[in-house]
Amino acid sequence: MIRVSVGIEDSEDIIADFDQAIQKAFEGVEEIEKEEEQEQEHADLITVNTSKYFDLKSAPVHVKEKLGIAVVDNAYLPQTKDENISEDWLAFVSVPTFKKIESERPGEIKSFLSVGTGSGLDVLAGAEVFGAKRLAFTDLQEKVVKAAAKNVERNLLKPDEVEVNGYTGDLFAPLRNKEDPASQPRFDVIYENLPNVPLAEDKEVEDSRNSGHYLEKRKERIPKEVHAAMLDLHFLALQQASEFLEEKGVVLSLIGGRVPLDTIVNLGTQAGVNSEIIKYKWKVQSEPEDVIGGYAKQEEEGYGPFIFYRSADLKKAFEGVSFEESGEKAHDIEKSIEDKRLTATEAFKLWKSGESIGHTVVVLKSSAI
DSSP, X not given: OOOOOXXXXXXXXXXXXXXXXXXXXXXXXXXXXHHHHXXXXXXXXXXXXXXXXXXXXXXXXXXXXXXXEEEETTSXXXXXXXXXXXXXXXXXXXXXXXXXXXXXXXXXXXXXXXXXXXXXXXXXXXXXXXXXXXXXXXXXXXXXXXXXXXXXXXXXXXXXXXXXXXXXXXXXXXXXXXXXXXXXXXXXXXXXXXXXXXXXXXXXXTSTTGGGSBOOOOSSOOOHHHHHTTOHHHHHHHHHHGGGEEEEEEEEEEEEEOSOHHHHHHHHHHHXXXXXXXXXXXXXXXXXXXXXXXXXXXXXXXXXXXXBEEHHHHHHHTTTOOTTTTTXXXXXXXXXXXXXXXXXXXXXXXXXXXXXXXXXXEEEEEEEO
């Protein structure tokens, strides 16, 4: 309810002005509703069973049991269907990692930031697993951020008790305050699963689902080894993250292990942070035509070579390895399948002939020095 106090002597004029203001306000609301309807027309609407997708042992306590997620047409589409769950980064790798961090630091994670959120589903995972009361996320496109904000707020059980902030811009740029760095937000956990494959020259990041790619031309100085491995955004995120971490804060980087593990571990050293591999898994390559084909094209340009495997070889190599011990055994597993490696070019040919292709996934945990 809006309460308005007016003086008696000029109340008629004020009421008239007020009526006009109300009319304009309603017109503005109608315009917003039209824009939202147009956005919905260009979005995939998915329903997520929280208990199953997050693999919860009991009913969720911070988010709804059934999540309604609108994924705009230029954001990554989560693989939430049961038959595709092994292809989904968040359900298959991220959420188990969040649970591990929470078990090590129960109740300590009060704030969570996702860099490059997409749909905002990862933010909801942070809310549920950590019980974080301060949630934030960034993405490059305003349209994606707006949709993610709605997804987060409408799916929280108690949205009035949670601070939610969305930022539009490149990596940490929209959070930075050069005039008053002390006022910049800091977080207990910063999560990033940024893209590796550069955007084709004839594409725009706003088109279709090209937000799964990144714009290759960067003004920052990127180490040669990092750029050759196409890990530019992960490197920059680690390099910039320290000033946004709480004292005991960590960065969790999900990286497709399509390059040697030593190259990934060295990211931390080159970015000036302490890094270690805490989880190592494998997954079937989602969107294989786009992703494997994209890596194959980069091999033609002189990058790589990149590492893929037949899914059957990965399944055998990881058999009997628990998620908890996977980080410690990462290098041993990598060595055991060294003779099974496929370049992206080889993998793309096999995929086109009907072979299931997969790759390894690394969770890199980093902290400020």
